[in-house]
Structure formats: structure tokens, C-alpha cells
Amino acid sequence: MKEPVVLFLAIFLLSLITAQASKCNRSCGGQTVPYPFGFSAGCQIPLNCSSSSQKLVAGFPILTINADRIKISIEATCNRPLRALHRLYGPNYAPTSRNAILLQNCSSPAPCMIPSTMVYTHFEALACSPNSSNISCYSENNANGFADYNKVTRTNCKSFLSSISAESFNESAVLEVRVVELGWWLQGRCSDFCSENAICDEIVSPFSGKPGFRCKCKHGFTGDGYRAGDGCRKAPSDCNLAGYISGKCGGTTRVAVLVGGNDQLTSNILL
Numbered sequence: 001m002k003e004p005v006v007l008f009l010a011i012f013l014l015s016l017i018t019a020q021a022s023k024c025n026r027s028c029g030g031q032t033v034p035y036p037f038g039f040s041a042g043c044q045i046p047l048n049c050s051s052s053s054q055k056l057v058a059g060f061p062i063l064t065i066n067a068d069r070i071k072i073s074i075e076a077t078c079n080r081p082l083r084a085l086h087r088l089y090g091p092n093y094a095p096t097s098r099n100a101i102l103l104q105n106c107s108s109p110a111p112c113m114i115p116s117t118m119v120y121t122h123f124e125a126l127a128c129s130p131n132s133s134n135i136s137c138y139s140e141n142n143a144n145g146f147a148d149y150n151k152v153t154r155t156n157c158k159s160f161l162s163s164i165s166a167e168s169f170n171e172s173a174v175l176e177v178r179v180v181e182l183g184w185w186l187q188g189r190c191s192d193f194c195s196e197n198a199i200c201d202e203i204v205s206p207f208s209g210k211p212g213f214r215c216k217c218k219h220g221f222t223g224d225g226y227r228a229g230d231g232c233r234k235a236p237s238d239c240n241l242a243g244y245i246s247g248k249c250g251g252t253t254r255v256a257v258l259v260g261g262n263d264q265l266t267s268n269i270l271l
Contacts, residue, residue, distance in 0.1 A: 029053020033065055035229030036186055044186055044228075045092045058087040063179065067224070068214060069096065070182040076123055076162040079104070082153065085160045089149055089207040093184040097142040098166060101152060101180075104134055104159035110152075112137030113169035122177050123161065135161060139169060146183060146206035185212035197232040198225035 023042030026032045028049035036044030039055075048056040055062040060072040070093060082103070088095050095101070100114045102123065112119075119137050138152050165179040183203075186193060187210060190200030194215035203212040215225030217232040224230045 028055050031055075035224060035226050037065060045184060057093070057182070058090065060088075060180070067216060068183060070184055071165065071176070072180050072182065074162045074178050074180050076102075076178060078159070078161070080160050082157055082160050085152060086149065088180060088182060091205070091208070092186065092212070093182040094149075094206045095147040095163075096181050096183045097140040097145045097147055098168075098181050099147055100137050100139040100164040100166070100169065101147060102161040102163055103136045103138060103152075103155060103157035104161050106136040106155050106157035108154070108156045110136045110138040110155040110157070111140070113139045113141065114164060114175070118175075119164070137164075149207060185214055187212050189213075190215065193226055193228070195223065195225055195227050195229075195231035197221045198223075 023040065024035075024038035025040040025043070026035075026038045028039050028047075030053070033039075033047065033055070037047055038045070039047055039049040047062065048059075050056060057070060057072060060074060063071040063073055065071075085101070100112060100119075102119065103110060114137055116137070119135060123135055136155065136157060138147075138155060140147055140151075162178050163180040165176040165181045166173045185203040185205070190202070190213050193213075194200050195217070197218050198215045198221075199218055201214045201216065203214065204210070205212055217223050217225045220235055221232040222235045223232040225232055
């Protein structure tokens with residue numbers, strides 16, 4: 001009798017997940033975002049769609065979304081309270097350690113892997129910073145982790161100015177000015193959400209300490225890895241190298257999906 005009961009529960013759970021996904025509005029201004037994002041209460045990771053069809057998370061404009069991160073625009077704002085940084089630590093997302101968070105009026109030195117001259121060059125024109133010593137930078141040497149909110153607050157800084165994002169902070173890195181990268185995840189059990197032929201990456205929330213995860217298709221399969229999303233299906237046998245790099249043939253893509261933004265919102269510079 002156990003097997004029919006287990007089968008029934010599995011079918012019920014799958015139908016429940018599918019029903020919840022179907023209640024999610026993924027469209028904003030004629031553009032759609034991928035599972036698990038959306039713009040209604042039924043979405044796994046709810047975003048906001050403004051009256052001007054601008055996509056927002058935590059009140060900040062979204063630039064791109066891909067399989068493991070969201071990039072948002074952070075305009076340099078003088079005297080923005082440090083507590084505004086707390087908005088970037090949600091139940092399903094947080095700033096990664098690939099950010100250099102720019103702060104103002106700090107009473108303690110903050111560790112930063114970006115040369116101070118680079119920071120001052122792009123922000124010294126602000127009316128609220130008459131001298132370069134007014135701006136500090138916080139970053140962590142943790143390639144796969146998240147920025148520690150408690151460590152940022154212990155710098156005793158008064159203001160959250162902006163951010164600089166980069167894959168790495170070495171001499172050849174390309175920096176994205178006025179950009180914050182958020183890593184995202186889902187809460188729950190992998191087996192409830194990940195599709196067959198998908199791999200589950202386990203994540204621990206940097207703020208609450210609760211377990212989370214992301215799904216991705218195994219090599220040779222294409223899709224987003226989620227039962228309620230595109231799932232995973234066998235990639236065409238003639239899939240070439242370019243297809244695998246772009247993510248069209250399975251695995252995690254490194255190509256972001258543009259969902260909004262303005263060319264003036266971010267500028268790429270070479271360190």
C-alpha cells in the first residue's frame with residue numbers, strides 16, 4: 001500500500017507546484033522574465049513592475065537576470081542611509097562577494113580590493129564628496145560567497161553611496177560601475193522543484209542561515225532545470241560548442257537575459 005500512497009503524494013505535489021506557477025504573472029511591459037521570477041504574489045521570487053513598465057527588485061531597476069544572479073542599477077546617491085543596504089538582503093537574494101560596496105562617512109577602515117584612485121575617479125564629482133576621503137569601499141575576497149551584511153555595518157559608515165561589480169578584482173578585471181550583483185536561490189527541497197536530469201546546487205542564505213538551492217540541467221540537456229519552468233530535455237545531437245557556451249544545449253548559461261535597463265545606467269570600464 002505504501003507505493004500507491006507515495007505515488008499519489010508525488011503527483012499531488014507536482015500538480016500543486018504547477019498550479020502555483022500558473023498563477024504567476026511573468027510579464028511586465030510586454031517583456032517576460034524566466035521562472036522562478038514574476039510580478040505577482042504567486043511567483044516564487046516576486047519582483048515589481050512600475051507604472052512605466054520598469055522592472056524592480058528591492059526598489060532598484062533590474063538590468064539583467066540569468067541562471068544564478070540578478071544585476072541591478074544603483075545610482076550614486078549622497079547621504080542614502082546605510083540601512084538601505086538591508087533592502088538588498090531578501091529571502092531569496094543577497095549581494096555577492098563580487099561587489100565593492102561604496103560607503104560614506106566611515107569611522108572604521110573598510111577592506112577594499114579596488115584601488116582607491118579608481119573609486120575616486122568615478123565618484124569625486126559628486127556634490128556631497130568635496131574630498132576623496134569621504135568615500136570608502138567594502139569588498140570581500142570570497143569568489144563564490146556573499147557580502148556579509150554584519151561586517152559592512154561594523155565599518156560604522158553612515159551612508160550607502162553605490163557599488164562597483166566585477167567577476168574579479170584583479171588588474172585585468174572589467175568593472176561595472178553603479179551596479180550591484182545579487183545571487184539568488186529558492187527555498188525548499190531540491191526534489192520538490194528540480195526537474196529530472198537536473199543538478200541541485202545547495203546554498204545557505206547569508207542573512208537568515210536557512211538552506212536554499214538552484215537547479216540546473218545536466219550536461220547534454222537543455223532547459224532551466226525546474227519542474228515548473230522549462231525542465232530538462234535532451235539536447236539535439238548536432239549541438240555545437242557555441243550552443244553549449246550560450247546555454248542552449250544544457251548546463252548553466254553565462255549569457256544574461258536582458259530584462260530592462262538603460263545604457264546610461266551602467267558603464268563598463270577596464271581596470
